[in-house]
Amino acid sequence: MSTVSTKAAVRPGPTTERQAPAGRRRTRRERQWPAYVFLSPWMIGAVVLTLVPMAVSLYLSFTDYNLLDPPRWVGLRNYTDMLTNDPRYWRSVGTTLLYVVIAVPLKLAFALGVAVLLKNLNRGRAFYRSAFYAPSLLGASMSIALVWRALFNDGGSVTNVLDKVGIHTGSWIGSPHLAVYAVVLLTVWQFGAPMVIFLAGLQQISPDLYEAAALDGAGRWRQFVSITVPMLSPVVFFNLVLETIQSFQVFTPAFVISGGDGGPADSTLFYTLYLYERGFTASHMGYAAAMAWLLLIAIGVVTLILFRTSRSWVFYADEEGR
Amino acid sequence: MPEPRSGRRRLPRRRAVLAAAVVGLSTALTATLSACSAESGTASQGVTLTFTWWGNDDRAARTDEAVRLFEKEHPGVTVRTSNADFGSYLQKLATQAAGGDIPDVAQLDYRQISQYAGGGALMSLGKDIANKTIRTDEMDDELVRTGTYEGKQYALPMGRGITGYAYDSALYKKAGVPAPNPSWTWEDWADANKKIADLGLKAPDGVPVTGSNNGGDNEDVFEDWLRGRGKQLYDGQQRLGFTENDLTEFWTFLNKLRKEGAIATASDTAQADSTETSPLGRGHGAADYTWDATFPGYTTLLGDRIRFGPVPTTAGRPGQYFKPTMLIGVGAHTEHPKEAAELVDFLLNDRRAGDIMGFTRSTPPNRVIADRVAKTLKGPEHEIYQYSQMMESYGLDAPPSAPPRGDIAIQTAFKREYQRVIFELSTPREAARELINEAKRELTS
Numbered sequence: 214m215s216t217v218s219t220k221a222a223v224r225p226g227p228t229t230e231r232q233a234p235a236g237r238r239r240t241r242r243e244r245q246w247p248a249y250v251f252l253s254p255w256m257i258g259a260v261v262l263t264l265v266p267m268a269v270s271l272y273l274s275f276t277d278y279n280l281l282d283p284p285r286w287v288g289l290r291n292y293t294d295m296l297t298n299d300p301r302y303w304r305s306v307g308t309t310l311l312y313v314v315i316a317v318p319l320k321l322a323f324a325l326g327v328a329v330l331l332k333n334l335n336r337g338r339a340f341y342r343s344a345f346y347a348p349s350l351l352g353a354s355m356s357i358a359l360v361w362r363a364l365f366n367d368g369g370s371v372t373n374v375l376d377k378v379g380i381h382t383g384s385w386i387g388s389p390h391l392a393v394y395a396v397v398l399l400t401v402w403q404f405g406a407p408m409v410i411f412l413a414g415l416q417q418i419s420p421d422l423y424e425a426a427a428l429d430g431a432g433r434w435r436q437f438v439s440i441t442v443p444m445l446s447p448v449v450f451f452n453l454v455l456e457t458i459q460s461f462q463v464f465t466p467a468f469v470i471s472g473g474d475g476g477p478a479d480s481t482l483f484y485t486l487y488l489y490e491r492g493f494t495a496s497h498m499g500y501a502a503a504m505a506w507l508l509l510i511a512i513g514v515v516t517l518i519l520f521r522t523s524r525s526w527v528f529y530a531d532e533e534g535r
Numbered sequence: 536m537p538e539p540r541s542g543r544r545r546l547p548r549r550r551a552v553l554a555a556a557v558v559g560l561s562t563a564l565t566a567t568l569s570a571c572s573a574e575s576g577t578a579s580q581g582v583t584l585t586f587t588w589w590g591n592d593d594r595a596a597r598t599d600e601a602v603r604l605f606e607k608e609h610p611g612v613t614v615r616t617s618n619a620d621f622g623s624y625l626q627k628l629a630t631q632a633a634g635g636d637i638p639d640v641a642q643l644d645y646r647q648i649s650q651y652a653g654g655g656a657l658m659s660l661g662k663d664i665a666n667k668t669i670r671t672d673e674m675d676d677e678l679v680r681t682g683t684y685e686g687k688q689y690a691l692p693m694g695r696g697i698t699g700y701a702y703d704s705a706l707y708k709k710a711g712v713p714a715p716n717p718s719w720t721w722e723d724w725a726d727a728n729k730k731i732a733d734l735g736l737k738a739p740d741g742v743p744v745t746g747s748n749n750g751g752d753n754e755d756v757f758e759d760w761l762r763g764r765g766k767q768l769y770d771g772q773q774r775l776g777f778t779e780n781d782l783t784e785f786w787t788f789l790n791k792l793r794k795e796g797a798i799a800t801a802s803d804t805a806q807a808d809s810t811e812t813s814p815l816g817r818g819h820g821a822a823d824y825t826w827d828a829t830f831p832g833y834t835t836l837l838g839d840r841i842r843f844g845p846v847p848t849t850a851g852r853p854g855q856y857f858k859p860t861m862l863i864g865v866g867a868h869t870e871h872p873k874e875a876a877e878l879v880d881f882l883l884n885d886r887r888a889g890d891i892m893g894f895t896r897s898t899p900p901n902r903v904i905a906d907r908v909a910k911t912l913k914g915p916e917h918e919i920y921q922y923s924q925m926m927e928s929y930g931l932d933a934p935p936s937a938p939p940r941g942d943i944a945i946q947t948a949f950k951r952e953y954q955r956v957i958f959e960l961s962t963p964r965e966a967a968r969e970l971i972n973e974a975k976r977e978l979t980s
Binding site for chain 1: 622626629630632633650651653654655656740801802803805806808940941943944947950951954955958960969976977
């Protein structure tokens with residue numbers, strides 16, 4: 214792509230562009246401004262609704278602001294407090310990391326597994342695809358999280374069924390050791406979105422490869438490991454980055470399942486939940502803003518690391534022969 | 536609106552494009568602007584007030600009825616009401632307050648008074664009280680004082696509430712425990728819990744029945760316990776009124792009872808957030824610390840054997856006090872301070888409004904109205920009225936002034952730190968130390 218355009222620029226010749234008189238150029242430029250007029254609502258929107266709030270949030274992160282009194286400049290205090298003087302901050306970081314490390318691989322494994330099964334399925338494929346995708350559409354809603362809370366609470370279906378088969382967990386919601394896994398399961402249940410992307414990826418893999426491998430005597434598993442996984446690695450990578458970024462920001466399920474306070478005993482105190490609590494319950498908006506900026510930086514760093522490591526395991530078909 | 540296409544399509548001329556864009560832009564702008572201004576009311580004649588509160592449907596219906604009566608008597612004044620549940624109400628009000636857009640008249644929580652008054656979101660009511668637009672002569676001075684911040688009156692109580700114990704009188708009888716009287720002590724309470732646990736009863740779902748809910752996660756229980764010892768939660772707006780030792784002792788006492796199986800388990804405590812999910816409500820316990828306003832909910836759920844008794848004392852000294860269940864205040868930016876004050880007075884002092892609203896916000900702060908309405912009370916509502924009469928004659932200390940603004944955060948920290956104790960993630964002393972550190976940060980920031 215880029216080579217083509219350089220050639221075009223270097224190539225000398227009597228193009229209309231070069232020979233165009235100054236007058237025509239002006240017309241061309243003039244003709245662009247209606248576009249900007251039409252674009253302006255969106256450009257104003259981008260500035261007013263995105264850039265300005267971001268700048269304000271950055272400013273607030275250096276202040277003490279309780280929503281009612283004017284913000285008071287405190288320099289780096291919010292950041293230093295957070296990192297050195299707040300055990301709950303680190304608890305929320307720990308909980309979130311634990312969640313990301315467990316939920317993301319589980320969800321992707323499920324998504325890939327089901328996608329592979331669905332690819333070879335001929336009858337009822339559309340039905341299953343929609344059925345598995347539905348939770349992704351519903352999952353972010355309050356109501357599903359409420360249902361989840363009921364399922365995993367004392368007397369809920371899940372705890373009852375587990376009781377029947379002899380596993381006595383008691384309420385998951387009421388236990389600081391299990392509550393976080395109720396949130397993990399809710400996330401894993403929403404594997405539909407990455408599954409659809411995996412399905413699309415699987416269909417891009419040339420059947421020739423499988424035929425050739427089968428002729429060479431490769432079994433199902435061998436084909437999966439040697440053809441599907443490497444050929445699918447760009448899709449895996451895409452899903453991995455997307456899901457990781459999303460998981461760092463998990464909020465609604467934790468908010469509902471814990472009843473809004475990250476309980477019991479802070480076991481579901483995810484980063485964003487703590488951020489919300491600092492900002493809206495305890496009225497420390499400056500602190501919450503500082504937390505948001507550190508989260509942005511952390512997600513940026515993790516994504517960068519993923520991109521760096523991807524070079525060694527993501528395989529793009531067009532790189533062949535390089 | 537699709538443009539009808541006829542003949543050759545002509546490119547729009549530049550000026551037309553500009554005009555269209557300007558029109559488009561300005562309609563977009565005016566649309567948003569008018570959306571904003573719709574909030575402030577469009578009544579061309581007279582006055583529109585906004586009035587918001589939290590609470591259940593019954594409270595909403597009765598409050599609305601009282602407001603309609605006010606409108607009838609004040610032609611030209613329209614009151615737009617809205618209500619929500621407690622949690623979302625508080626957050627909405629906080630956001631409105633931040634934008635300087637607090638309703639003209641708003642129901643407030645005790646814990647919000649200092650924050651809102653200090654932040655300039657509430658109007659001082661001193662002038663209206665002085666010129667009798669708002670009358671307070673039929674209310675208890677001590678109760679009225681709960682709405683002050685730095686010596687100025689910013690809100691007035693809408694109801695008077697008190698803590699107590701909802702207990703299963705049948706179980707108490709079975710275990711040979713006498714009915715709680717106003718001078719029973721925390722030791723008596725502990726013994727009662729042990730006796731009930733010793734009965735070895737099982738709830739329908741197989742869980743052993745204990746004597747009571749845990750209470751260690753509830754700042755209100757701690758406050759009653761503390762005041763019984765002559766101390767208090769806060770010493771002014773910047774300092775705690777108790778030490779690490781006090782809190783350690785309280786949590787150790789309760790945690791020991793939990794370990795002995797005398798009071799609710801950790802899991803039951805973590806899951807209790809309403810009458811239905813409380814240990815008593817689920818049949819896992821024989822008693823539940825609660826407020827008078829919520830008590831009738833227990834009898835509805837479990838029947839008449841549930842009675843209302845006093846909170847234990849320390850050597851006969853009670854820590855209970857009459858607390859404003861909720862307060863009412865006027866937004867600092869109201870355009871109609873006079874009408875807002877009149878509405879406040881009407882809701883608090885008008886006899887007919889009092890009859891309509893009854894005990895929906897606990898005992899009305901106006902003594903005359905309370906007596907008047909009490910005559911019509913029956914069943915559990917009558918019981919809590921008698922209970923408050925009994926506690927009044929027993930003699931209670933005056934209520935503290937409104938808690939400092941950090942209290943909202945401290946209250947949730949209290950619950951969390953005690954949960955860490957009962958799930959054995961921390962010892963009572965470690966948890967107490969962490970709570971006090973956090974409280975100090977909240978109070979000084």
